[in-house]
Amino acid sequence: MQFSSRTRTATIALAALALAGGLTACGSSAKSSGSTGGSASSSSSPAVSGTVNVFAAASLQDTFTELGKKFEAAHPGTTVKFNFGGSSALAQSIVSGAPADVFAAASPATMKTVSDAKDNASDPKVFVRNTLEIAVPKGNPKHISSLKDLTAPGVKVALCAQQVPCGAAALTALKAANLNLTPVSLEQDVKSALTKVELGEVDASVVYQTDVKAAGGKVDGVGFPEAAKAINDYPIADLAKAPNAAGAKAFVQYVESPEGIAVLTAAGFQTPSAASSPAPSAS
Amino acid sequence: MRRARNRGTSRTPLALLLPALLGLLFLVLPLLGLVIRAPWRALPGQLTSAEVWQALRLSLICATAATAVALVLGVPLAWLLARTEFPGRRLIRALVTLPLVLPPVVGGVALLLVLGRNGIVGRWLDSAFGITLPFTTPGVVVAEAFVAMPFLVISVEGALRAADPRYEEAAATLGASRLTAFRRVTLPLIAPGVGAGAVLAWARALGEFGATITFAGNFPGTTQTMPLAVYLAMENDPEAAIALSLVLLAVSIAVLAGLRGRWMSTP
Numbered sequence: 336m337q338f339s340s341r342t343r344t345a346t347i348a349l350a351a352l353a354l355a356g357g358l359t360a361c362g363s364s365a366k367s368s369g370s371t372g373g374s375a376s377s378s379s380s381p382a383v384s385g386t387v388n389v390f391a392a393a394s395l396q397d398t399f400t401e402l403g404k405k406f407e408a409a410h411p412g413t414t415v416k417f418n419f420g421g422s423s424a425l426a427q428s429i430v431s432g433a434p435a436d437v438f439a440a441a442s443p444a445t446m447k448t449v450s451d452a453k454d455n456a457s458d459p460k461v462f463v464r465n466t467l468e469i470a471v472p473k474g475n476p477k478h479i480s481s482l483k484d485l486t487a488p489g490v491k492v493a494l495c496a497q498q499v500p501c502g503a504a505a506l507t508a509l510k511a512a513n514l515n516l517t518p519v520s521l522e523q524d525v526k527s528a529l530t531k532v533e534l535g536e537v538d539a540s541v542v543y544q545t546d547v548k549a550a551g552g553k554v555d556g557v558g559f560p561e562a563a564k565a566i567n568d569y570p571i572a573d574l575a576k577a578p579n580a581a582g583a584k585a586f587v588q589y590v591e592s593p594e595g596i597a598v599l600t601a602a603g604f605q606t607p608s609a610a611s612s613p614a615p616s617a618s
Numbered sequence: 619m620r621r622a623r624n625r626g627t628s629r630t631p632l633a634l635l636l637p638a639l640l641g642l643l644f645l646v647l648p649l650l651g652l653v654i655r656a657p658w659r660a661l662p663g664q665l666t667s668a669e670v671w672q673a674l675r676l677s678l679i680c681a682t683a684a685t686a687v688a689l690v691l692g693v694p695l696a697w698l699l700a701r702t703e704f705p706g707r708r709l710i711r712a713l714v715t716l717p718l719v720l721p722p723v724v725g726g727v728a729l730l731l732v733l734g735r736n737g738i739v740g741r742w743l744d745s746a747f748g749i750t751l752p753f754t755t756p757g758v759v760v761a762e763a764f765v766a767m768p769f770l771v772i773s774v775e776g777a778l779r780a781a782d783p784r785y786e787e788a789a790a791t792l793g794a795s796r797l798t799a800f801r802r803v804t805l806p807l808i809a810p811g812v813g814a815g816a817v818l819a820w821a822r823a824l825g826e827f828g829a830t831i832t833f834a835g836n837f838p839g840t841t842q843t844m845p846l847a848v849y850l851a852m853e854n855d856p857e858a859a860i861a862l863s864l865v866l867l868a869v870s871i872a873v874l875a876g877l878r879g880r881w882m883s884t885p
Contacts, residue, residue, distance in 0.1 A: 423853035491753065496836065498853040519753035520835025521842075523850065531835070535736040536752050 384412040387582035388434060390425045391417060392441035392500065392569065393524040394465065394542075397549045398602045399439065399590075405598070406589050413582060421499040421524035422446075429454055429574065436583035439571040439590070441465070441525075442500035446570040456577065456584075459570035462591055463604035466566055467504055468544040469557040470532045477538045482512045482559045485539055493528045493537040496521040500567055501528070505541040507565040529554065543567070545603040568607070649867060656864055657857045664861035672839050673847040674865060680755065680843060681823035684762035685770075688819045691763075692770040693812060697800065699771070700778035718768045725764050726832025733760065733833075757834035758841050762823035769822050770815035777811020778804070814877060821873040825866065 387406075391399045396419045403415035418425065418435070422445035429435050430452045438455075439462075440446040446459045471479050477490055485492050494516070495502030502521065509516055519537060522528040528540045529547075532554050539557075547556035571590055573583035589595050596606055657664070664670060699711050717725055733740040733751045743749045751757040785807065789799040805812070827845040834841040836850065844866055851859035 421853065427853060427856070493753075493835065496850055496853075498850055518837065519840075520837050521850075522836065523831070534730065534734060536730065536734050 383410050383579075383582045383585045385579050385582060386414045386416055387436050387579055387586050388416050388418065389437040389439065389586060390429060390433070390435045391419055391437075391439040392422045392425070392445075393419050393526045394441055394501065394546055395419070395439055395569070396526065398545075398599050398604070401598055402590060402595055405594070406586055409589070410585060413585075415586065421495075423448070423498050423500075424523070432576075434576075434578050435574055436577040436579050437571065437573050437586050439569060440500070441569055442503065442567055443570055444503065445500060446572065449572070449574070454575050455572045456575045456580065457572055457587075459572040460587075460591065461568040461607045462571050462596070463569045463599050464566050464607055465543045465545055465569065465604055467501075467508055467541055467559075467562040468547050469559060470529055470540045470542045470547050470550070470554045471538065471557060472532055472535050473553065473555055475555050475557070479539050479557055481557075482508065482514060482541075482561055485541075486514055486516050490539060491537040492516060492518045493520045493522055493531045493540045494518040495525055495528050495541075496523060499524055501525040501542060504565040504567050508541070508559070508561040511564040512559075512561040543603075548603040566605075569604075652860060652863055652867060656860050660857060661861055661864075664858055665865065669838060669847070670858070670862060670865075673842055673844050673862070676755070676758070676839070676842065677824055677844040680758045680762055681766075681820050681826075683759045684766055684823040685816050685820040687759060687763040688767040688770045688823075689812070689816055692767045692815070692819075693774055696771045696774035696778060697804075700775045701783070714771055715768050717765050718772070722765050722826060722828030722830075723832050724828075726761060726829035729761060729764060729829065729833040733757075752833060753835045753837065753841060755834075755840055758830055758843060761829040761833045762826045765826050765829050766819040766823040770812075770819040773815030773818060774808060774811050777808035777815075780811075781807045817873055817877055821870060824869060 389399065389403070396417075399417060399419075403417060406415055407413055418428075418433075422440040422442060425435075425438065426440065426445045426448035429438055429449050438446065438449055440449075440459075443459070443461075446455075449455055450459065469479060469482070469485065471477065477484070477487075479485065479490070484490065494505050497503050497506050501524075520531065522531065522540075525542050525546055529542050529550060531537045532540045532542075533550065544556065544558075547554060571587055573580070573587050577583040590599075600606060695714065699707065699714065730752060731737050733743070735741065735744055735750050735752065740751065743751070751760055781804065785803050786796075786799045789803045790796065794802065824843075825845060826843070827849065830841070830843060831846055831849075836842050836846050838847075842850075844862055848859050848862045848866070851862060
């Protein structure tokens with residue numbers, strides 16, 4: 336019965352979301368030809384307008400959605416559209432010619448796929464870093480307190496596939512801890528790994544700190560010391576074949592601005608400068 | 619009939635021929651692209667690698683098991699729909715065919731919510747029998763059977779409607795029970811329809827992706843079937859993805875060619 340009421344809430348929420356999405360879509364297209372002058376921030380950037388297509392790692396979904404809204408407010412006449420997903424899949428679609436303006440990846444390795452194809456307009460810059468955490472269902476029913484607990488018999492773990500950054504980072508952490516973990520599933524991005532914990536289908540998953548925070552109390556997070564050896568750098572770059580080059584540059588600038596970084600750190604991301612070790616260059 | 623056809627070919631209007639050829643190109647070109655871009659030289663190595671073999675083996679086993687499930691449950695269901703009258707039959711028929719048009723990923727979500735560890739049925743399965751389906755090979759079979767069974771039901775129902783019920787009635791007047799009449803008279807009569815449905819269901823199960831990755835997850839050797847392997851290979855090793863796709867393409871063509879020759883040919 337708890338199940339059915341939860342489903343009903345989810346259905347209502349979904350319907351509301353769809354409605355809101357439809358409304359904002361209408362609203363933004365209606366005002367897409369607004370004036371661009373006199374915006375409060377970023378006075379140095381050229382006048383930008385039109386749609387900015389941002390391809391971003393799934394782990395950036397909440398923060399970038401917020402940044403997109405703020406960017407639209409700061410640059411009237413612009414619409415930011417997002418394509419969130421696993422970084423490697425996004426990189427592949429950019430290399431295959433997807434009409435993207437900006438790429439924000441969850442790892443230098445996935446950004447390199449794009450750089451190698453000479454699809455970057457500028458050098459990628461690391462703008463935030465993210466640390467891993469163990470996500471467990473609320474109340475931590477299996478009493479997981481360390482990475483080693485994940486290898487206990489009877490504990491079902493979903494990891495990200497090692498092709499995606501969260502999976503590569505989890506593997507690095509497990510290697511650092513000298514652990515051999517057999518998960519029940521290798522998920523295609525960090526959000527689907529987290530969802531399996533939220534639904535209670537697995538007992539734990541290794542995701543980013545920011546994802547646990549974004550889940551808003553639906554899951555609990557357990558930190559572990561080996562996470563320090565698997566910190567992920569997030570590079571961002573505007574793209575060479577960007578249909579909206581000015582918009583792309585302005586969006587990257589906005590993400591790197593103090594305003595943008597404030598949104599990201601509030602969600603649990605760390606700034607590269609705050610970390611003790613220097614950020615490795617992405618190129 | 620024959621005369622009309624002969625004349626028709628010489629007089630096909632350009633306004634029809636041009637879009638027809640474009641349509642053909644549109645459907646065939648992507649497949650040709652796959653064949654052209656295939657890393658032929660590296661192909662033997664790709665196809666004999668342990669991972670590919672593992673995924674292929676699992677795919678074949680699961681698709682066959684899903685077809686068996688579909689046969690055991692689907693043939694009686696088709697019989698129910700074709701040979702009996704009961705209130706709400708049309709609604710039931712619509713529900714049965716729903717997975718045909720439902721996005722498979724929606725099916726996967728639905729299965730997870732019902733048969734998952736916290737699902738209405740799954741919770742009970744777990745507490746009473748200790749069975750959990752998600753992330754297991756039987757979970758893959760369940761996901762594939764859910765998506766593939768309607769193909770079998772539709773095919774068998776059509777065959778049953780085409781078969782003359784008077785043969786069954788004759789068997790009944792000679793003293794056969796309904797079940798015996800079904801087994802000895804009806805089933806042989808509709809065997810081609812059952813065969814075609816089974817092959818279609820098998821091919822559909824083999825290509826299943828959405829419901830499998832949502833419900834059964836993705837782990838090599840347990841739940842990673844060919845389509846899942848293709849999807850993940852595409853993220854960092856496109857050559858391997860092409861090689862895997864070629865195998866699925868070859869199998870699908872073989873199935874369709876076989877079907878066309880045996881059961882689907884029209885006079």
